[in-house]
Amino acid sequence: MxxxxxxxxxxxxxxxxxxxxxxxxxxxxxxxxxxxxxxxxxxxxxxxxxxxxxxxxxxxxxxxxxxxxxxxxxxxxxxxxxxxxxxxxxxxxxxxxxxxxxxxxxxxxxxxxxxxxxxxxxxxxxxxxxxxxxxxxxxxxxxxxxxxxxxxxxxxxxxxxxxxxxxxxxxxxxxxxxxxxxxxxxxxxxxxxxxxxxxxxxxxxxxxxxxxxxxxxxxxxxxxxxxxxxxxxxxxxLDGVNHLYIDADADPAKAAELAVNAKMRRTGVCGATETILIDRAYPAPLGIIDALVAAGCEVRGDGAIATLSPHVEAASTGDWDTEYLDAIVSIAMVDGLKGALAHIDAHSSRHTDAIVTEDISAAERFLSEVDSAIVMHNASTQFADGGEFGLGAExxxxxxxxxxxxxxxxxxxxxxxxxxxxxxxxxx
CATH class of the missing domain: 3.40.605.10 (Aldehyde Dehydrogenase; Chain A, domain 1)
Incomplete structure (x- = not known):
């Protein structure tokens, strides 16, 4: 030709x-x-x-x-x-x-x-x-x-x-x-x-x-x-079963804003967060749920999350491995950073996972131990995009x-x- x-x-x-x-x-x-x-x-x-x-x-x-x-x-x-x-x-x-x-x-x-x-x-x-x-x-x-x-x-x-x-x-x-x-x-x-x-x-x-x-x-x-x-x-x-972990030392206002943006900015992109993990010691889990619900997101949670709000539906086993690409998020309570790392290791698709925390040592451990292509600290997973990385496109x-x-x-x-x-x- x-x-x-x-x-x-x-x-x-x-x-x-x-x-x-x-x-x-x-x-x-x-x-x-x-x-x-x-x-x-x-x-x-x-x-x-x-x-x-x-x-x-x-x-x-x-x-x-x-x-x-x-x-x-x-x-x-x-x-x-x-x-x-x-x-x-x-x-x-x-x-x-x-x-x-x-x-x-x-x-x-x-x-x-x-x-x-x-x-x-x-x-x-x-x-x-x-x-x-x-x-x-x-x-x-x-x-x-x-x-x-x-x-x-x-x-x-x-x-x-x-x-x-x-x-x-x-x-x-x-x-x-x-x-x-x-x-x-x-x-x-x-x-x-x-x-x-x-x-x-x-x-x-x-x-x-x-x-x-x-x-x-x-x-x-x-x-x-x-x-x-x-x-x-x-x-x-592969698909983006991406996690946002909210550590005990996360700033509540920052955590709520990041959770909403990571999930709801564009729900159909592969960088959208699909599962949010919240440390049991985090002081304001209901604020995360309320912010997501107010943004129009359906929340599915484990037993601990479901007790916090009538707006939460019970999560099924399959929810933790689902890329919704929709205004749906699954939320689980975990026992600290160790629990978050274990959950991510079991369910992540190795695409993009993020931690929200003001504890630098926890952030560095998360960045080091999470085995995904993109690992973030205090940033929305929606930045998982070649243009945002300065690559022009992907x-x-x-x-x-x-x-x-x-x-x-x-x-x-x-x-x-x-x-x-x-x-x-x-x-x-």
Missing amino acids: NAEALTPPPMPGDAAALIADMGAQARIAAKRLAQTPTADKAAGLVAAAAAIRARASEILAANADDMAAGRTNGLSGAMLDRLRLDEGRLAAIADAIDAVAALPNPAGTEIDRVTRPNGLMMSRVRVPLGVIGIIYESRPNVTADAAALGLMSGNAVILRGGSEAVNSNRAIHAAFAAGLVEARLPADAVQLVPTQDRAAVGAMLRAQGLIDIIIPRGGKGLVARVQDEARVPVLAH IGIATGRLHARGPVALEGLTTYKWLVRGSGQTRP
Whole structure:
């Protein structure tokens, strides 16, 4: 496919052939991007952001169609919130692309260098991963974020969005591709799978040699399928069963404000708090409950919490492992920091967990012992976002232990290679 082609090739007879064709074109584009100067890639992103702004009415009309279909199909309020675009959110999408364009490009940077006793000079240099397959649900902003981060880091991306956002994704992708063509960059660097056939997902997962890594972003079902079926490496973004622990030495006003913001600012984002843990020695637990109820949140609590307020419903065993993505929170009383750590260890999805306390030693122990991708002190878990980390945008929050962890942005989309420079050394 040449740079002028903005429409995908005709759908072949089977998904494997489609993905093979897209993968081959992506591989060519990735090789070109790896040699493209950073300034040229930045110019392409600026042009893509401008194209999205120029086509705002088209994108919002496409999103309105998706929203209407979502309501008809019974999407939850949280899912509709993730799907919804308005002028402000679309402007933020374009601004995020511009922000990525302004960031330093990690590809080509030297990590470290050493000269061995035999005179060999060895260095590690960051390089792009190659071709990245991204499978995601609901959020149309992922189309732009993934495209921008992939391009700037020198990777080609193959995007497969969820059916609930199909019109929004196509409109955003068309605008982005138009910007690349205007900047004389390969449109095949950012491709959107042109079918919602689930077989295309399976073909991506089996595309060894064409796709270098798969990044799933969605619910447990999607991530589980990707991890079970993938024949290429997977960088998983799992659900956010996030905790806010209110220590005995927390400031009551600060604790109530953080609890409401962490849960209710946007309930449908993966950084939303789902479980609040309160130290039995904390003096104002009812204030936390009342603040949440006043904000419109349903509270489910254990026995100790339920005795404090008639507004609390009894929590079930499953509540402690649930990502509600809704105005619902579970609250449990725990025996101090030790009890909080034990509960988090048993129920956290290793995404984001926070402590509210004025006791610095307790905070430092929490930061040290909680094994999550993001651990916070006296801050809302809603800050679990690549933009808030100064990364411009993110593809997702990686919750595993290998390669990248936390917000995955430019650096997370690179690996490294060793460069060895000698002067004729031979090994004895």
